[in-house]
Amino acid sequence: MDYCIMAKNLFIGNKETLVSKCILIKDDRIIKVVDIGEEVDFIDDNTSIIDAGDSLVMPGLIDAHTHFFNGALAHSEHVCCDIESSTSEEDCVRIISDYAKKHPNEKRIRGRGWFVTNWNDAPLPTKESLDAAFPNIPVYLAAADCHSYWLNSKALEECGITKETEVETGYIGKLPTGELSGMLVEMEACEYADRMFRDFSTEEQKEIFLSFMDYAASFGITSLSEMMPGEYDEEYLKKYKVIQQLGEDGIAKCRLHLFTKLFDVDNYDTPKQWKKELENDWLKLSGLKGFIDGVAETYTGLLLEPYTDRPDTTGIGVPAISLEELKQRIYLANKAGLPVRIHCIADGSVRMALDAFEYAINKLGRKLPNTIEHIENIHPDDICRFSALGVIPSMQPMHVILDCDGKINRIGEERIKYEFPWKSLWDSFGGVALGTDYPVVSLNPFDNIYAAVTRKNFDGSEASHNPKEALTIGQTLMGYTYWGAKCYGREDEIGTIAEGKLADVVILNQNLFEIPFDKIRDTKVQLTMVGGKIIYEA
């Protein structure tokens, strides 16, 4: 089927204003964009004409920063996320028991989202309460911050963890008796459980991914990423091949962009090889990902000057890598043709990344679409450096709401002026890529767009200390289309409505340029088209 979409209100992706046009789509491409009423020989019996009326028509939304695989799993029926609302260990066991009764076919019980801070700072839970309710089936419950797991005895056994098992970082919890407690803390210990948590057959994976792609389409999202740096092993390759196959079979509903491991590898031959082996229109290995720091809330964000409420530190245990090593890593990756995205929360890590990108770019003599992720605060001297280096700022508006009051205590009055500097970076660089970091916050783009243009909580109260850093609606939508495509190195294929581009188009039920900000969150998607196929229709 070919399509002709009549769009009175068309946002094309790389301009802040709207135009009135007719989009002609054949197979998976936009073949022409013409004035409404213009004679075209394209329309025939095989052409479906869609009159969008007063609705807003725009390129498919591109969320520039998501964790596809974890997110898809969190969204699926295989994981119980209701434990997020648990108020105590007993309450959590009760919720997960209810879930287990309703899901008798699961061979493991998985949950995500319990948090002791929501349990009145009770002591960490133990396997004993889980063993009483689940004597025969392994139970894996990930904490909300993803830094610990709570297991029952069956799960400990399945993972092969014994009293003798040792880890170099983090710990495997013990009871006063010396028995295992069921707690696994920090990455190395958690990896034992995580391997089982994400262990699904190819068929199950297909179903999980497709269902999540449907969910994304219901929000008008047509491109996502996997930002957790993937390992270069068989398990990851197999998972990527499932997505590749969905594309080959013509049943993928969303484009996925992988960012694999930047650190702890000898060279970048494997990602270069995988690019050749895996890529199609639906799956790209778009670059590499690395972390310099953690999060400001736990003092693991790297600051240039000490924390205001912890004058003894500029960041605990960070940077995760030396500047010299970072420079080499970025240089080698860019030299191999692979763009790099670096997680930088605070002004110290942002400066370090900029210094490293500067080194690599000077040495190479060319600029790749490298990005810095998050940028929750910045030193004012560094704002202008993004444009000189062509490094794209990639930011998550909803995080201003998440963080609301915490940061002022951490970084103080002066530095808070440069908290979430979206507008300053936009004005200096000429763009900002926007995303959610799903599943850290909801995938809903309209909540995120609301946060970008208001910097307010959902109840209308201020969420930030510098409201002047809000974006306009036009900038926000460019951040969600054209600039997202730039982060994925695909601005020639997606992110704008133009001749020759892949036909990723959405129609929203209201014109975001004309409604008051407090109505943005009511926006509904009427239609999502990906590669010329209608994937979702309200």
Ligand SMILES: [Zn+2]
């Ligand atoms: Zn992330």
